[in-house]
Amino acid sequence: SVIAKFELVDEPGTFVLAWTTTPWTLPGNVALAMGKNLQYAKVVSRVSLENPKEEYYILVKNNLDKIFAGKDYKIIADVKAEDLEGKKYKPLFDYFLNQDLKNKENLYTIQLADFVTIEDGTGVVHIAPAFGEEDMILGQEKKLPFIQHVKMNGQIIDQVSDFKGMEVKPKDNPQSTDLKIIEFLEKKGLVFKTEKFVHAYPHCYRCDSPLLNYATSSLFVKINEIKDRLFKNAKSINWVPQHIKEGRFGKWLEGARDWSISRQRFWGSVIPIWVCERCGEKKVIGSIKELEKLSGEKITDLHKHFIDKITFDCTNGCGGKMKRISDVLDCWFESGSMPYGQMHYPFENKKRFEKNFPAQFIAEGADQTRAWFYYLHVLSTALKNKPAFKNVIVNGIVLAEDGKKMSKKLNNYPDPMMVFDKYGADAMRYYLACSPVMKAEDLCFSEKAVAEVVKKVLMLILNVFSFYQLYLIKGIKPSSRSRHILDRWILSRIEGLKSEITQGYENYDLNLATRPIKGFVDDLSTWYLRRSRERIKSGKTNEKKCALQTLTYVFFEFAKIIAPAMPFIADDLYREMKGKKQSVHLEDWPKVNQRLINKKLEAKMQIVRTICSQALEKRVEAGIKVRQPLLELKTGGFKLEKALVQLIKEEVNVKGIIFSKSIKEGVVLNTMITEELKEEGAVREFVRQVQALRKENKLTPKDKIRVYYEQDKEIIEKHKKQIQKQVIAKEIIFREGKLEIKKIT
Ligand SMILES: [Zn+2]
Ligand SMILES: [Zn+2]
Structure with a gap:
């Protein structure tokens, strides 16, 4: 880095000191910026240890000792930035002094800016609008001239004669031009100090070439002009999770700026604008047909190498030739045009497009909030004054188990194909659908959790199903009419599950649509089947039939409602049961049978199960196996119907149950064993x-x-x-x- 000296025009011998880490930008300097609220000082000091001549310097007061390290200095006066505003200084280079520039009256002046801080060395920043965003904005605000002394290829222009043709950031020696510029200024006595300074500089991520911040002209979409409509159209979009609507997306809309859509690249969709070389007339081409008509040529290729050769006479009639501007479109313009492009609208499919726009639902990662989601919205607002989508599910990022990004190099994640082979795609899909990654939160992938899904969900389903198949008798049709208490309960549960899942999908809430499946499977396996085994195995045909009809109904409904979450196992069940359609995925979404939902019964069953688990615990404590019948169990004053009491008797293996208000909590088990x-x-x-x-x-x-x-x-x-x-x-x-x-x- 270098601290350069800028001599004030009306105070010869007094220099404003400005610090920069990019000396190659100095020929493009047009102004100096001082901080509005910083304290400055005028200081006197010798030019150097060898040179006794005294000079005056203006710089921020805070860093004097550091900047004058090893040199004597004396503060002459406090200086206010305001007092220097608008003052002229002598430029370091004279290449542009005699050039005709717009706003030239403000060239080489001192300006005030908010962004100058004391961290910036001397508290004075050299302004080169061609190479920095803040500089550019300040330049526009203060009506500063614009100087571009570097060509698009990174070389210095001829006008900067001492350095012409030099690359400002040569790849093999990025500092060499900086050093030449410092050397040149040192000879002129315009360098106060240089020092080695490590600072982050952007490089190409592939070939490591240094990159330049470079001002160039561009086409923009005028976001500011449609901002009100962007907000209005965003109101009706349903976001999952909801907080992104007003949060990340809303904030992004608030701060949205005009969108630069030109890219100086070879690959990309060409921008269809032709400009007259003579009079500057612009023509935006709307279709291939239009271009063919104007140019008289057959258009067979829309790529740059072909299209750039297409010219035609000026549409203004000036006699000049119109040529395409050389830029291509920002690729987000294409992604944002997806709804129209996918249907070749408006050239084809007008009706189909209108029927399907806005899209019902889209899904992508949270990083698209400022990208795809945003650009879809911008273009649909500009073109149709509508949102591009009605619902959007925003997912988070799946990280490795250690919380780091999944990386091939670190090998910190299992191969997905291995996971599919080992646990099945359904297990993985269900694991992810239940996880917070469906709500824009990051997830540390856990193979163990996928294995848990297999153990606690998939295997349970398959176990119940194979038991059902084992005892299935011919001619069993699905039915929901059984009056058996367990059947009524599981029917209530499956319809309740259906209702929850339906609600989940209707609200685009995948967690709600998938998480309850696990609880149901647990109920089906560890309670319904457990308590129905004897009935299903028994020879009592009517009872057995009721259970099998109920299970058939339950499995058909279950296959349909888990189909989106576990497509393979769902189809397996469905086809094993010989469903009417070729696949469960061709079935209609089932309607909820509200009549079967019995929340009271479900609540009572919960009491039954609690009593059972308490009683079984007592057995364990007493060391008596469940197979050993016991006389009685006492519990609180619950009112349970006979069939439910019977369930407890069977599960706990007791002869009788006494419900007594005297028992406030838990159960009392009579552990006396008679002959x-x-x-x-x-x-x-x-x-x-x-x-x-x-x-x-x-x-x-x-x-x-x-x-x-x-x-x-x-x-x-x-x-x-x-x-x-x-x-x-x-x-x-x-x-x-x-x-x-x-x-x-
Ligand atoms: Zn590169
Ligand atoms: Zn023309």
């Missing part, structure tokens, strides 16, 4: 062991067996009939040796 209860327990244990063997041998309910045993002979003999029925055994034979079963073929 009779012991006998019953032994039978149950025997049945359990035989059933386990049946399962081990992969027998189906159709297979009959012979059982050989040696334990509890008296008890087993006594209850033989009942046991035979339960385990589907033709005979139960006592003999020495461990328990064994044989299939009768």
